[in-house]
Amino acid sequence: MTAAPHTENRVSPAVQCVRIDLAQQTYDILIGSNQLGDDASWKNLPRAGTAVIVSNDTVAPLYLAQLTQRLQPHYARVESVILPDGEAHKTWDSLNQIFDHLLASACDRKTVLFALGGGVIGDMTGFAAAVYMRGVPFVQVPTTLLAQVDSSVGGKTAINHPLGKNMIGAFYQPERVIADLDSLDTLPQRELSAGLAEVIKYGPIADADFLQWIEDNLDALLSRDKAALAYAVKRCCEIKAWVVGQDEREQGLRAILNFGHTFGHAIETGMGYGAWLHGEAVGCGMVMACDLSVRLGLMPPDFLPRMRRLIERAGLPVIGPKLGTDRYLELMRVDKKAESGEIRFVLIEALGRAVVRSAPDALVAEVIGSHCA
Amino acid sequence: MTAAPHTENRVSPAVQCVRIDLAQQTYDILIGSNQLGDDASWKNLPRAGTAVIVSNDTVAPLYLAQLTQRLQPHYARVESVILPDGEAHKTWDSLNQIFDHLLASACDRKTVLFALGGGVIGDMTGFAAAVYMRGVPFVQVPTTLLAQVDSSVGGKTAINHPLGKNMIGAFYQPERVIADLDSLDTLPQRELSAGLAEVIKYGPIADADFLQWIEDNLDALLSRDKAALAYAVKRCCEIKAWVVGQDEREQGLRAILNFGHTFGHAIETGMGYGAWLHGEAVGCGMVMACDLSVRLGLMPPDFLPRMRRLIERAGLPVIGPKLGTDRYLELMRVDKKAESGEIRFVLIEALGRAVVRSAPDALVAEVIGSHCA
Structure with missing residues (x-):
């Protein structure tokens, strides 16, 4: 799509x-x-x-x-x-x-x-x-x-x-x-990688072709090739504009832009602002959200290693900090997407299509356990 | 009008x-x-x-x-x-x-x-x-x-x-x-009077008939007669809604609602927030703005004593604090209506009609000198 x-x-x-x-x-x-x-x-x-x-x-x-x-x-x-x-x-x-x-x-x-x-x-x-x-x-x-x-x-x-x-x-x-x-x-390389996390995000949530393009052009992006960067920045802005244009005040669709951010914000807040770059936390959070999508049966198992490989190639962490499962859950419950204390996750249900939904705590705990060392 | x-x-x-x-x-x-x-x-x-x-x-x-x-x-x-x-x-x-x-x-x-x-x-x-x-x-x-x-x-x-x-x-x-x-x-009587300042404001800026009504019904308002209060609150809301509806973001017309507020905010900020109630500062500020309207030849001389009498009857101060002319001018220059350091005053040009304009510093200084003890 x-x-x-x-x-x-x-x-x-x-x-x-x-x-x-x-x-x-x-x-x-x-x-x-x-x-x-x-x-x-x-x-x-x-x-x-x-x-x-x-x-x-x-x-x-x-x-x-x-x-x-x-x-x-x-x-x-x-x-x-x-x-x-x-x-x-x-x-x-x-x-x-x-x-x-x-x-x-x-x-x-x-x-x-x-x-x-x-x-x-x-x-x-x-x-x-x-x-x-x-x-x-x-x-x-x-x-x-x-x-x-x-x-x-x-x-x-x-x-x-x-x-x-x-x-x-x-x-x-x-x-x-x-x-x-x-x-x-x-830009320091670490910050370039952090930016790539948000670039990668737009593939799975909105544009399967763009995901493929990123996989094919990641080396050019990492070496700051201007043509590759120009296309990536433009395409991300187009996708975001299309999403935001339909939902300026984040009543619904727009929440898909927070793919990786529910876990990511927990990492950022839990570690103290600045310890992890926002993009690093989002990169790692996307791995966790991909795993949750797989565990819920929304995506086939090979989706997780594909995304983890791309995020890792971009120079981003794929293992989260060991904050403890309870602390993760507590931090995620104050996320702006949460409603009445129920955590809402942005998950992938098809390449290029995201969905916002809740998940059983036990399954979320398994994800945290698998990806946080 | x-x-x-x-x-x-x-x-x-x-x-x-x-x-x-x-x-x-x-x-x-x-x-x-x-x-x-x-x-x-x-x-x-x-x-x-x-x-x-x-x-x-x-x-x-x-x-x-x-x-x-x-x-x-x-x-x-x-x-x-x-x-x-x-x-x-x-x-x-x-x-x-x-x-x-x-x-x-x-x-x-x-x-x-x-x-x-x-x-x-x-x-x-x-x-x-x-x-x-x-x-x-x-x-x-x-x-x-x-x-x-x-x-x-x-x-x-x-x-x-x-x-x-x-x-x-x-x-x-x-x-x-x-x-x-x-x-x-x-409500303490002092706060009731402070509220009446904003009620009185709507007469000269937008509704000459309402100004007359306030003069005729001030005693009822001061004794908290519910019918009088209901009419006053409703009429003020109607007038304000009419003004705001034409200018939600205060690009133009809406500024007339700040009648008395340019001098008034200077009094409030200059005295330290809370020393004067907002309505008291606005009441006194209206007296000064009426005087400036007269000195600029916009209104006949009898407008000033008419308004001063009404404001005084409402239990409001009509003499400002002695902050010094320079301090008044300095405080008014950071007013939100000011543009490029030029103070913009809301003045009355006919009963029920306000105008926003600047005034010579010398004239403003005369007003401050006349009304601040």
Whole structure:
């Protein structure tokens, strides 16, 4: 089943454009090399006196000067807020640093925020934009593969709470997403692998052909081949846009995007934010969700080794931490998909088709026992 | 100009109903005596396993038991979070107490929040509902006059930041508003007066006839006559719904609802949250905005004493605190209506018609000098 349509190329051979058309906002994702340096990327954004770039102390030394220079022709003031890097800092304290800066600089409600960094920066900046003065415009400049394929579409913004990941947030759409594939050149290999977890995800849940394509092109992706990356990012954004377009507020279908995330969030929360990268936890969580799909008889037994092999080849962990079965179950019960304490899993029922359902605790315990050392 | 239509009574002679029809949500405001005790008020709300009532330590001893009892037939669990009372507690810390409770009780994304209290509780509970798991349903049960006339319509939710009032928030609509006029019987006189400030506001900005009605019925309102209160609450909600319906996101017209608020917020922030009640600051701020309207030649000179007399009769302060002109101007420049550092005032240009515009600093300074002792 290849339900999500492929989009035609609207811009140029060098730049892919995926248009996201939602009830409240239409915006473009520009995907290509040298997007950051191309003046065309920055035209026709909302006009304002002030632009504020939010970044972290890893990404800012690499790209802040370049982005500042690009924005200066368009805004009288271009300022920046640099936060500490990492999931452990996706907190109210970091968010408040953004607000402190905005208010101390008397930034008005037309101020445009630019998220320069990975998923953590994107989620926090998006949430800050959603609630500062009840909403200011923002632009995503994702510099990690994970952020380019995952945070670009869907409008999910959030911070973590000590008791659960992404528990405080909003649905809020950017004005534009500028995904410069060159920024992936500076990405540590571990983070590239983490991004591949979200790429791989789109195969089993929505597009069997794409799964096959990933298996055939994984080496090119791992060596950062620009053509392979461009196709992967574009295809993921297309699939996600197709899913989100049918279910902006995650009432139903959209939950399939959380494949691997129920187990994955438990790993992340259980280990302390930042110990595992989000993509690593999702990769390992997908192995567990594949196993559960097999144990429930939804998929044939050879599906598990096929997926485990691919996830392992991508450089991702396939063995989870030993948190204990009870702790896993407890953590999964506060997952946002849970209802009345019943854990809801995203499972595969055919290649390219996912289903959201519960599973007997005993079977879940077997999965945890088999995959956590 | 009476632009906002009067609505027909849809429920019964004893209960007024104002239907709010917005792009994303349609809901009813029920206004009358014994609304809290009437089973009909609580029917057909969103179904969920858990209801969480958010209230404060002043209101909870009065009405929490009664509301809990009403909700128990509809929800398996009815829990409560009791916050300290007052504008000084409209903070992230209080908001986080709500999140802590929701997460510790494993409340899922269907959980319904009930705001039982005044404007502070309504604004915070609404904001908590807007961002908990990216949005859960909530119901307003306003127990102050100010909250009944002002927070019931418009979907503005927020918390304060040390550098500015209501700076962090969201537009988020309730499922229903249940305004029990009997709950005003326990309201301190000072809070009743504060609520009357927002009632008075609707006259000059939108309905000259209503201004006359308030002047004629102020004594009845001050003595808590239920028929007078019912009409005032209903008419304010109608006018606000008419304004908000044309401008949900405060791009233009809606700003007129901030009449008196530019000066008023400066008083509140400058004195420290909670020293002046919001309505007191708005009352005094209206006197200053009326004076500015006169000084700019928009209104005849007798408009100022007419409004000052009414505001004073309502038991509200008409002399502002002596913060110093520079401090007033500085505080007003971070107002959400300000653009590029230019303060935007809501002024009256005819009885029942407001305009948003800037004014020369020198004239604003004269107003501050004349009304702040």
